[in-house]
Amino acid sequence: MSRYVIRRxxxxxxxxxxxxxxxxxxxxxxxxDPCHSALGEHATAEACAAFDERFGLNKSIPVxxxxxxxxxxxxxxxxxxxxxxIPVSELLIQRLPVTLELGTAAMLLAILIGIPAGIIxxxxxxxxxxxxxxxxxxxxxSMPVYWLGLMLAFVFAVLLKDTPFSLPPSGRLTAGLLxxxxxxxxxWQLTQDSTxxxxxxxxxxxxxxxxxxxxxxxxxxxxxxxxxxxxxALSTIPLAIIAxxxxxxxxxxxxxEYVRAARAKGVIERRVVLKHAFRNALLxxxxxxxxxxxxxxxxxxLTESIFGFSGVGRALFDAxxxxxxxIIQAFTVVIAIGYVFINLLVDIxxxxxxxxxxxx
Amino acid sequence: MAxxxxxxxxxxxxQDLRSRSLGSLTLRRLFKQRNAILGMCILLVLLLLAIFxxxxxxxxxxxxxxxxxxxxxxxxxxxxxxGCPADRPQHIMGIDGNFRDQFSRVIYGTRVSLFxxxxxxxIAVVVxxxxxxxxxxxxxxxxxxxxxxxxxxxAFPSFLLAIAIITVLGPxxxxxxxxxxxxxxxxxxxxxxxxVLSLKEQEFxxxxxxxxxxxxxxxFARIFPNALPTLIVQSSLSIASAILEAxxxxxxxxxxQPPTPEWGTMLGSERNQVFTSPHLVFLPGLxxxxxxxxxxxxxxxxxxxxDPRLVQIAKTK
Numbered sequence: 001m002s003r004y005v006i007r008r009x010x011x012x013x014x015x016x017x018x019x020x021x022x023x024x025x026x027x028x029x030x031x032x033d034p035c036h037s038a039l040g041e042h043a044t045a046e047a048c049a050a051f052d053e054r055f056g057l058n059k060s061i062p063v064x065x066x067x068x069x070x071x072x073x074x075x076x077x078x079x080x081x082x083x084x085x086i087p088v089s090e091l092l093i094q095r096l097p098v099t100l101e102l103g104t105a106a107m108l109l110a111i112l113i114g115i116p117a118g119i120i121x122x123x124x125x126x127x128x129x130x131x132x133x134x135x136x137x138x139x140x141x142s143m144p145v146y147w148l149g150l151m152l153a154f155v156f157a158v159l160l161k162d163t164p165f166s167l168p169p170s171g172r173l174t175a176g177l178l179x180x181x182x183x184x185x186x187x188w189q190l191t192q193d194s195t196x197x198x199x200x201x202x203x204x205x206x207x208x209x210x211x212x213x214x215x216x217x218x219x220x221x222x223x224x225x226x227x228x229x230x231x232x233a234l235s236t237i238p239l240a241i242i243a244x245x246x247x248x249x250x251x252x253x254x255x256x257e258y259v260r261a262a263r264a265k266g267v268i269e270r271r272v273v274l275k276h277a278f279r280n281a282l283l284x285x286x287x288x289x290x291x292x293x294x295x296x297x298x299x300x301x302l303t304e305s306i307f308g309f310s311g312v313g314r315a316l317f318d319a320x321x322x323x324x325x326x327i328i329q330a331f332t333v334v335i336a337i338g339y340v341f342i343n344l345l346v347d348i349x350x351x352x353x354x355x356x357x358x359x360x
Numbered sequence: 361m362a363x364x365x366x367x368x369x370x371x372x373x374x375q376d377l378r379s380r381s382l383g384s385l386t387l388r389r390l391f392k393q394r395n396a397i398l399g400m401c402i403l404l405v406l407l408l409l410a411i412f413x414x415x416x417x418x419x420x421x422x423x424x425x426x427x428x429x430x431x432x433x434x435x436x437x438x439x440x441x442x443g444c445p446a447d448r449p450q451h452i453m454g455i456d457g458n459f460r461d462q463f464s465r466v467i468y469g470t471r472v473s474l475f476x477x478x479x480x481x482x483i484a485v486v487v488x489x490x491x492x493x494x495x496x497x498x499x500x501x502x503x504x505x506x507x508x509x510x511x512x513x514x515a516f517p518s519f520l521l522a523i524a525i526i527t528v529l530g531p532x533x534x535x536x537x538x539x540x541x542x543x544x545x546x547x548x549x550x551x552x553x554x555x556v557l558s559l560k561e562q563e564f565x566x567x568x569x570x571x572x573x574x575x576x577x578x579x580f581a582r583i584f585p586n587a588l589p590t591l592i593v594q595s596s597l598s599i600a601s602a603i604l605e606a607x608x609x610x611x612x613x614x615x616x617q618p619p620t621p622e623w624g625t626m627l628g629s630e631r632n633q634v635f636t637s638p639h640l641v642f643l644p645g646l647x648x649x650x651x652x653x654x655x656x657x658x659x660x661x662x663x664x665x666x667d668p669r670l671v672q673i674a675k676t677k
Binding site for chain 2: 014021022026029030138139141142143146148150151153154157158295297298301302306316320323325328329335339
C-alpha cells in the first residue's frame, strides 16, 4: 500500500511544478510592465530600476522562475496585493476558510442527496422516482449557478419573506455579529505573526467550527442559516452529476453475475444493493466527486459574489475587476494545487476501495 | 414482370445493406431515444430563432426606446392577451435597465450563444484532434511531452484557467472564445490520442500500412473515421459546458461586453435588480438553461446511440 501511495505522490509533483510554470508564464504575459502597473504611469526610470531590483525582475527568466517557486513552496510568500497592500498570504488566511466551509457544505449536500437518489434510481429503474431523478439531474447540470443563486435569493428573501421559510440572501453572518475567535475565548496568549497565531487565526475563521468548539450556539445557528442558500446553489451541478454517475454505475454492477449469485443464495435485497452492488459501484462515484471539487471552486467565484460571502472566490472576482494580478496568480495556484491534492486523495482512496488497483 | 420484381428486390436488398451503415444505424437508434429527440427539437427551435431573429424580434436588440415609446425603466412585461391595456406598447418580456425590449434581446442572444458553443468547440476539436493524433501516432518522447503538458492544463479547474487566460488577453467576447477553446483542447487531445493508440495496431490499419499507405492517409482515412463517434458525443456535451462557461464569464464582465445581447451579460448587468425586477434575471437565465439542456440531452442520446455495448445492455435488461 505505501508503495502505491508514494508512487501517486511522486506522480503529482511534476503536475504541481507544471502549474507553477503556467501561472508564472501567465503573470509574465500580462500586457504592460509590472513596474508601471504597480507604481503608476509616471514612475521614473530610477524608481522602476529599484522596483525591478526589489522584486528580482532584472534577473533572467529561469532565475525569476526559481525565485517564484521558492517563494511559494518554501517561504509561502505569495506577493503583495496591489489594491490592499497587504500580503496575499494574509488574505488567504482570512478568506480560504470561508470558501472551504461553503465548499464542504455544498459537497456534503451533493453526496448525501446525490448518492441515495442515484441508488434508488438504479434499483427502481424506469419508475416515477427514476424518471424524476434523471429529469432533475439533466436540468441540474444545465443550470447556471449564479442564476439559480439569484433566483433562490429572490424566492427565499422576497416571496417567502415573513414566513418561517424566509432565509437571508447575503452575508455569512447577520451584520454586526462578530464572534470572538476560540483562542480569545480560551484565553490563549499568542504573539501576533507567530506560526501558532496564524494557524489559530486560520482555524478560527471557520465560523461553524469556531462556534461549535466555543459553544456559541446562536452564532452557529446564524452561520448555518446563512449557509443554506449559497450551499444549495453551489451543490446543484455536483449533485446532478453524482446522481447520474451513481445510477449508471449501479445499473452496470446490478447486472453482473456476482449480484445474481448473491440474490440466488438468498441474501436480502437491501444487503445485495448496499453491500454487494454499491461497494463495487463506488469507484466511478469517488472519481467524479474528486473532479467535481474543481467545479465547486469555480462555482465559488460566482456563488460567493452573489451571496456576499467574503471567501476566496469573491476575492478572486474583486481581483479580476480591480486587476489585482498578484491575487489572481496566487489564488489560481492555491486552488489548482488544492485540486491536484484532492484528486491525489481520490487516487489513493482507490487502493482502499478496490484492492486490485494497488496490486497492478 | 419477373425481371422487374427481381430488380426491385435487389434494389431493396441494396437499400437494406446501405441502411446498415454506421451512420444510418446510429441515426435510427438516435431517433428511438426520447431524450435525443427532445434535445434535437429544442435545438431546431433555437436554430430557427437564431436564423430568423430579425423577423421574430419586434425591436432592434440594441435600440434604446427612451424617446421612441412611453416606457419606464425595467417595466414589467406587458402582454395584450393577458390584459395589458391595448394603448400600452406590447413588450412580452418587459423593458431592461437601458430602456430596451428584453424579448428582442433574448431572441438575439440565441445567435450569440449558439455561435459561442459551436465556434469554441469547433476550434477545440480541430486543434485537440491534431495534437492528439500526432501524439498518439508518433508515440515516444513527443507523446510524453505533449501529454504531460495536457495534464497540466487539465489540472486546473477549467473555469479558473479560462479566467486566468482572459486576465492576459483582456476581457471581450473574442478572448473569452479563445480561453474556452483552450481549456477544452486537452479533452479532445486525450480522446483522439487514446483512439489512435488503440486503433493503430489493429489489422485493418496494419494491412493498409503494408499496402504502402502514407502516414497522413493512415491517420485521416483509416484511424480518424473510427475515432469520430466518441468525438461527436464529447463535442455535443462540451458545447453545453462551453455555453455555460461563456455565459458565466460574461456574467463576471469578462466575456461579451454591453450592449451585445448576450444572456450572461444581460443577467450580470441586472443582477442587483433581482429583488425588484426579477423578470430581467429570470428570463435570460432560463434561455441559457434551455440551450444547455438541449445540447446535454442530444449528447446523452448520441452516446447511447453510438455505443453498441450500451445498446446491448439496454436490450438484455
